[in-house]
Amino acid sequence: MTVRTRMAPSPTGEYHIGSMRTMLFNFAWAKKNNGQFVLRIEDTDRTRLVEGSLERTLQVVKDFGLSWDEGPVVGGPYAPYVQSERLSLYQEYANKLLESGHAYYCFCTPERLTQVREEQQKAGAPLTHYDKFCLKNSKEESEARVKAGEKHVIRYKMPADEEIQFNDLFLGPITFHTKDLDDYVMLKSDGFPTYHLAVVVDDHLMNMTYIMRGVEWIPSTPKHILLYKAFGWEMPLTGHLPNLKEVGAHKKLSKRDGTVDARLFLEEGYLPEALLNFLMLLGWNPGTEKEIYSLEEFISAFSLERVHKTDLISFDREKLLWFNGVYIRQMSVEDLWLQIVKWAATYGVDLGIDDRDHDYIIKVVALTQERLRLFSEFNELTSYFFTEPKVDKELLNK
């Protein structure tokens, strides 16, 4: 069977460097197996949509040197690849679940839900669940209320107590019990699906064979397993990847400590090749002492067996800087200058080179190459070649 993997960004903000790592792994696995890598847009939360973020996400993926075989812009046999354009599909499958008795209509207001939740918390319940209030309603009654235009959602009817086990690609067997799971909402009152419904329907319809995603998805995996079972579908092989954190921190990568938006790394003057190389080693290791990998080399070396089990990896910015320096030194002087110029033009950076002739600049670049770790350091590293240094005579006398 053809290996098909996907990455499904949400246009709710700027693309995160950690997501780029996950995308890289999915991309590499598809490429290694001569399969397809699919990009799908999960824009089912209309309240969090951020203007232009979809376009910027697509752009940064390209800028990092990755590409997709199917997805937005390029299309493909399973189009559309944007969930908001697939609404009728989710409704259709939600209805199937309704008919087969795996789901039910719920008319509870958000206010009632919060109230129920608060009461459960007050009573000291170990976890809060929907109280299945609407499960009592007869099918006829529910359908009549829906027909009358009453606001409703569709919930999955969680089996009383069933053991659910799945074999994580990286972590091995993981067991859950349905009694710990909620009758979660699959279809929202605005007719949009929640993640759980949409991801299962799409992954199946788009013929995905492997899913690699962050560890935060482990707890929702049993919900997906149940859906696959209810539909009678086979679930793609699924594995969960460690998240990234700041060095010395216990939490996920945060803006406080530096850049987290993938695009901003480019803007600071990191090379995509260096970034990718650094990302490869965050959750995977070849088992050899080789550390410098081109994308092609990574694709052929990548294997599922060598993906790490750890759940949190430090994003060592110091080492990333080192990688960038390595890649800068690997380039020819002419190429390096070309890249710097391109970078400056893209991000509107003034290199401060005045109108010096090319030969002079190249000499300066050659002199700077060994020292340069980041394009954004170019100015302070070379300014004295282009502008008269200002000398404070008073200071000299001292």
Place this chain on the structure above:
RNA sequence: GGCCCCAUCGUCUAGCGGUUAGGACAUUGCCUUCUCAAGGCAAGGAUCAUGGGUUCGAAUCCCAUUGGGGUCACCA
């Protein structure tokens, strides 16, 4: 709190029953060099979270504890 996952130098990791626990980043020193880098060499740095087992033998297997993380939404 319930459930789930994880645990080797400061950091990223190698290790999959017998190793002086290896490498890389960072740190320090030396060499090279007109400086700074880069490069080369070297050093320090890990009681393999703790406690029990299993075994002739455990970083490696099992259990418990501790610590950390994740998750419990009409967000993904």
